[in-house]
Amino acid sequence: MPTVWTVLLMVYLCIPLGSYGALVVSRDNEPQESDGSSSKVIKKRSVNPSQIEFQNVKIDCKVASRFAHTVMTSTALNKANVSQEVFFEVELPKTALISNFSMEIDGKVYVGEVKEKEKAKKQYQAAVSSGQTAGLVKASGRKMEKFSVSVNIAANSRVTFTLTHEELLQRRLGKYELMIRVKPKQLVQHFEIVAAVYEPHGIEFLDAHGTFITNELLPLVEKSVSDKKAHVLFSPTLDQQRKCSDCEGTLIDGDFFINYDVKRAQDLDMQIVNGYFVHFFAPANLPRLPKNVVFVIDKSTSMLGEKMQQTRDAMQTILSDLHEEDHFALVTFSTGADTWKSTLTRATEENVNEAKAFAKSIYASGWTNINEAVLRAADLLKTARANKVVPENSASMIILLTDGDPTKGETNPEKIQQNVRNAIGEEATLFCLGFGFDVKYSFLDVMAKENNGLARRIYEASDAVLQLQGFYNEVANVLLSDVHFTYPDSTVNSVTISKFKQLYNGSEIVVSGRMNDIEMNDFPVEVSAQSLDTEFVLKGQASTTDWNIIFPDQEYIFGDFTERLWAYLTIQNLLDKKDKGSPEEKQNATAEALALSLKYNFVTPLTSMVVTKPETEEKPEDTLIADKLTEDERPEVKASSGSSYSYASSPSSSGISSSHFHNYHSSVNWVDSDPHFIIEFPNQNDALCFNINDKPGTIFNLVKDPLTGIIVNGQTIGDKKIDPNNMMSTYFGRFGIIHAKLGIRLMVTTQDILVSERGKQEKFYWSDNTSVKGPNMDLHITKDRSLTVTLRNSMKFVIVLHKVWKKHPYHQDYLGFYTLDSHLFSQRVHGLLGQFFHGITFEVSDVFQGENPDKPDAHMFVKGHNLTVTRGWQKDYRKNVKEGEDVPCWFIHNNGTGIIDGDIEDYIVSGLFKTT
Ligand SMILES: *[C@@H]1O[C@H](CO)[C@@H](O)[C@H](O)[C@H]1NC(C)=O
Ligand SMILES: *[C@@H]1O[C@H](CO)[C@@H](O)[C@H](O)[C@H]1NC(C)=O
Numbered sequence: 001m002p003t004v005w006t007v008l009l010m011v012y013l014c015i016p017l018g019s020y021g022a023l024v025v026s027r028d029n030e031p032q033e034s035d036g037s038s039s040k041v042i043k044k045r046s047v048n049p050s051q052i053e054f055q056n057v058k059i060d061c062k063v064a065s066r067f068a069h070t071v072m073t074s075t076a077l078n079k080a081n082v083s084q085e086v087f088f089e090v091e092l093p094k095t096a097l098i099s100n101f102s103m104e105i106d107g108k109v110y111v112g113e114v115k116e117k118e119k120a121k122k123q124y125q126a127a128v129s130s131g132q133t134a135g136l137v138k139a140s141g142r143k144m145e146k147f148s149v150s151v152n153i154a155a156n157s158r159v160t161f162t163l164t165h166e167e168l169l170q171r172r173l174g175k176y177e178l179m180i181r182v183k184p185k186q187l188v189q190h191f192e193i194v195a196a197v198y199e200p201h202g203i204e205f206l207d208a209h210g211t212f213i214t215n216e217l218l219p220l221v222e223k224s225v226s227d228k229k230a231h232v233l234f235s236p237t238l239d240q241q242r243k244c245s246d247c248e249g250t251l252i253d254g255d256f257f258i259n260y261d262v263k264r265a266q267d268l269d270m271q272i273v274n275g276y277f278v279h280f281f282a283p284a285n286l287p288r289l290p291k292n293v294v295f296v297i298d299k300s301t302s303m304l305g306e307k308m309q310q311t312r313d314a315m316q317t318i319l320s321d322l323h324e325e326d327h328f329a330l331v332t333f334s335t336g337a338d339t340w341k342s343t344l345t346r347a348t349e350e351n352v353n354e355a356k357a358f359a360k361s362i363y364a365s366g367w368t369n370i371n372e373a374v375l376r377a378a379d380l381l382k383t384a385r386a387n388k389v390v391p392e393n394s395a396s397m398i399i400l401l402t403d404g405d406p407t408k409g410e411t412n413p414e415k416i417q418q419n420v421r422n423a424i425g426e427e428a429t430l431f432c433l434g435f436g437f438d439v440k441y442s443f444l445d446v447m448a449k450e451n452n453g454l455a456r457r458i459y460e461a462s463d464a465v466l467q468l469q470g471f472y473n474e475v476a477n478v479l480l481s482d483v484h485f486t487y488p489d490s491t492v493n494s495v496t497i498s499k500f501k502q503l504y505n506g507s508e509i510v511v512s513g514r515m516n517d518i519e520m521n522d523f524p525v526e527v528s529a530q531s532l533d534t535e536f537v538l539k540g541q542a543s544t545t546d547w548n549i550i551f552p553d554q555e556y557i558f559g560d561f562t563e564r565l566w567a568y569l570t571i572q573n574l575l576d577k578k579d580k581g582s583p584e585e586k587q588n589a590t591a592e593a594l595a596l597s598l599k600y601n602f603v604t605p606l607t608s609m610v611v612t613k614p615e616t617e618e619k620p621e622d623t624l625i626a627d628k629l630t631e632d633e634r635p636e637v638k639a640s641s642g643s644s645y646s647y648a649s650s651p652s653s654s655g656i657s658s659s660h661f662h663n664y665h666s667s668v669n670w671v672d673s674d675p676h677f678i679i680e681f682p683n684q685n686d687a688l689c690f691n692i693n694d695k696p697g698t699i700f701n702l703v704k705d706p707l708t709g710i711i712v713n714g715q716t717i718g719d720k721k722i723d724p725n726n727m728m729s730t731y732f733g734r735f736g737i738i739h740a741k742l743g744i745r746l747m748v749t750t751q752d753i754l755v756s757e758r759g760k761q762e763k764f765y766w767s768d769n770t771s772v773k774g775p776n777m778d779l780h781i782t783k784d785r786s787l788t789v790t791l792r793n794s795m796k797f798v799i800v801l802h803k804v805w806k807k808h809p810y811h812q813d814y815l816g817f818y819t820l821d822s823h824l825f826s827q828r829v830h831g832l833l834g835q836f837f838h839g840i841t842f843e844v845s846d847v848f849q850g851e852n853p854d855k856p857d858a859h860m861f862v863k864g865h866n867l868t869v870t871r872g873w874q875k876d877y878r879k880n881v882k883e884g885e886d887v888p889c890w891f892i893h894n895n896g897t898g899i900i901d902g903d904i905e906d907y908i909v910s911g912l913f914k915t916t
């Protein structure tokens with residue numbers, strides 16, 4: 001089979017809330033299929049990056065009245081004299097819809113076509129069964145999803161990818177945000193981010209900043225803001241992109257943000273263009289309505305640990321932020337529901353303090369009875385209203401926080417939704433916060449939307465407290481309730497949702513519709529609502545906006561933006577509707593949403609974009625497909641806090657997004673059990689792990705440092721007898737450790753510890769409790785548990801003894817080896833563990849459902865290899881030799897293929913103190 005050359009060109013592109021960048025260039029040797037397991041391992045070697053030239057990367061965002069239209073273009077030239085595969089990867093915000101994609105190769109343009117998802121799938125599957133395919137949309141972190149395609153490009157040919165997507169920017173906490181992720185990982189000849197914002201009502205403020213913008217790059221961010229329009233340009237030259245004058249590394253690596261707000265006029269903020277209208281509503285300077293809020297908090301067993309702690313912490317701040325005129329209640333639930341107080345309570349300082357103390361004492365245990373808890377909350381609100389405990393003019397809401405599906409009481413999701421709908425009866429809004437990924441998000445989403453609220457996912461990460469508080473801040477200040485928009489039927493039709501239960505400070509309501517007659521250019525509008533002391537009424541006359549007059553010097557921006565905005569909003573309304581109502585209503589909503597998606601070329605959860613990749617000499621025609629995911633199709637990892645794939649940003653759109661590649665230092669590495677190797681990065685709270693399976697008796701080199709003269713080898717032992725129900729396991733039974741410079745040698749077996757220092761020998765037994773301090777070595781034995789050795793100025797390690805019941809039919813005693821302090825090794829340290837002592841750079845992306853539903857898979861790009869890895873757990877036995885402590889880690893299949901240099905054969909040595 002000939003060697004296949006592959007150039008990976010990964011470009012994450014701009015977006016309002018988008019990203020661009022990351023170019024990885026590497027060469028493919030032939031794909032190596034290993035054992036029969038599902039994982040694919042592709043070996044790659046670095047190739048001269050000059051083989052592929054990034055001539056142009058451009059991100060062009062235009063925002064007209066909050067409707068963002070982004071075109072991302074990337075041109076690459078294959079300078080090699082062989083054809084190469086070029087990958088194009090773009091990250092889009094989840095709320096954006098792809099509306100076009102094309103590739104231009106040798107002057108020929110291939111354009112993607114939007115098709116009904118089922119039809120596209122058939123076409124795609126036919127292609128899959130006839131050959132190779134690639135190109136999919138996958139979840140990528142909290143805010144993004146990733147679109148990727150690849151195409152084979154002939155020698156000295158050029159490819160230009162162009163992707164367009166659209167999105168209505170949402171106002172949160174007083175501003176809109178465009179996030180542009182730039183991670184080219186390489187220098188780009190012409191790199192440009194250009195954004196233009198057109199707001200006919202005037203721009204209040206506009207900021208442009210970025211996580212990667214250093215003092216040198218700052219002057220290159222050009223920003224000009226006039227009354228109604230703003231321009232932002234960031235276009236560093238090749239040299240300005242350089243990390244240092246003589247290196248190829250790029251400074252462009254992070255997120256670029258544009259935040260702005262528009263002026264709030266007292267009159268209507270309305271655009272009528274080409275027969276479609278859009279109405280924006282966010283009146284300024286309104287007083288807050290008192291609120292009646294019931295917090296419904298899950299304390300079932302699954303919340304145990306960090307989630308419960310984060311919830312307790314978040315509640316402290318949230319409760320403190322209540323205003324004195326607010327009323328509140330706390331309902332906690334597991335197998336049943338409990339209330340802090342049996343009625344709604346005024347948020348006086350004293351009551352809040354009492355509630356905070358209660359919140360501190362919430363502990364997790366039991367099942368998940370969502371039904372009973374939410375019904376209890378609805379009942380508390382109803383009783384308070386009936387007894388006039390709460391002010392007449394106040395806004396009621398229920399905030400439900402849960403991390404699991406209902407397991408107790410009523411567990412049928414539809415029944416619960418129905419019960420909740422009946423109990424709340426339009427009297428309150430319901431917000432559902434799904435904590436982590438054990439919870440079926442669509443269940444919460446539908447339930448919240450049926451009660452005029454919304455659902456949010458809270459990602460299990462160290463910033464969960466901020467996520468909870470951030471969400472609460474968005475809805476904490478209700479300005480109006482029962483907001484109704486009225487437009488004359490004689491003038492407009494197909495109006496999107498026009499009744500809203502509550503308006504929150506810092507947010508915005510958007511309504512859009514179609515004119516009956518395109519020639520009609522004005523009509524009366526009325527907005528009515530309940531405000532603090534009065535009936536809020538806004539009446540006005542909407543009239544056609546002539547964008548050519550407001551923006552005379554601009555060429556026509558995208559004149560149909562009101563129509564596309566209307567289609568975008570209508571599709572979203574219909575997609576929400578397709579999950580509720582009678583079967584016929586659902587069917588109608590689905591059919592309508594599909595028809596609009598096809599008409600406007602949007603990739604929605606009902607459609608797919610199909611791109612037919614041209615045939616080349618090496619490869620037949622290929623069909624690519626781009627989909628839109630729904631929340632429940634996003635299997636994400638149950639993350640330990642702050643790990644590499646969880647994106648550190650709060651939903652309050654303050655938007656910090658973490659980088660993709662991680663260079664991890666300061667690791668703790670160990671091998672234990674039937675040998676499980678673990679590379680842990682305690683500071684990052686993440687770990688990599690792999691197993692080595694070979695026949696008993698094999699001796700492996702674990703550490704070899706030619707400069708300090710340290711060698712650690714380990715010999716495996718098998719079971720006493722083969723367990724007929726299980727595979728033969730191997731463990732480490734003996735370790736040989738040499739420190740040549742200090743003249744020290746240790747042999748540790750499951751029986752004893754033999755130390756020889758400069759020719760002098762001493763033997764210790766595991767049954768001793770011994771501490772020996774010497775000039776070059778400290779040694780400490782904890783009886784029948786562990787041996788800790790500190791070698792002067794070079795190394796500290798622990799060997800754990802696993803004692804197995806003497807009469808165990810199969811297993812026997814074995815050892816585990818943990819290095820604690822690895823930074824004193826030289827840069828040349830190697831071996832199965834040693835090669836990781838100075839850190840490792842890896843990227844985890846595209847977390848997806850693997851074979852085992854409990855253990856998601858992901859792609860890991862490490863040491864030039866693209867591996868499929870699985871999220872799993874291993875154990876650290878240092879503290880508790882019996883049970884161990886769980887350490888979540890990314891598992892690399894097939895004897896660590898791809899993460900260890902070379903093959904496991906390369907680490908086999910001939911003796912316990914040998915190096916070959
Ligand atoms: C392609 O380039 C390589 C080195 O870059 C050279 O060895 C080889 O002969 C070239 N092949 C052809 C067909 O030109
Ligand atoms: C999609 O892009 C192609 C190529 O740039 C263009 O010719 C076509 O008109 C676009 N289609 C739509 C629906 O905008």
Ligand SMILES: *[C@@H]1O[C@H](CO)[C@@H](O)[C@H](O)[C@H]1NC(C)=O
Nearest residue numbers: 173174286287288477505506
């Ligand atoms: C609404 O938010 C603005 C800041 O975005 C703040 O100045 C104002 O006081 C808030 N109003 C209320 C009623 O909370």
Ligand SMILES: *[C@@H]1O[C@H](CO)[C@@H](O)[C@H](O)[C@H]1NC(C)=O
Nearest residue numbers: 582583584585586587588589
């Ligand atoms: C569904 O659509 C059909 C055909 O357009 C229409 O006759 C029917 O009334 C609709 N049903 C509902 C419940 O909207």
Ligand SMILES: *[C@@H]1O[C@H](CO)[C@@H](O)[C@H](O)[C@H]1NC(C)=O
Nearest residue numbers: 767768769770780781782783
């Ligand atoms: C051995 O030392 C540990 C502490 O290092 C102590 O807890 C234990 O009781 C000692 N055992 C014996 C048998 O002395």
Ligand SMILES: *[C@@H]1O[C@H](CO)[C@@H](O)[C@H](O)[C@H]1NC(C)=O
Nearest residue numbers: 008024040148859861866867
């Ligand atoms: C790794 O391979 C998968 C398909 O096997 C692909 O989707 C992904 O983009 C690749 N990632 C990198 C970084 O090459």
Ligand SMILES: *[C@@H]1O[C@H](CO)[C@@H](O)[C@H](O)[C@H]1NC(C)=O
Nearest residue numbers: 034035692693694894895904
């Ligand atoms: C690991 O390597 C050994 C020896 O080469 C081999 O026998 C075994 O099948 C491999 N295991 C896996 C899972 O690849």
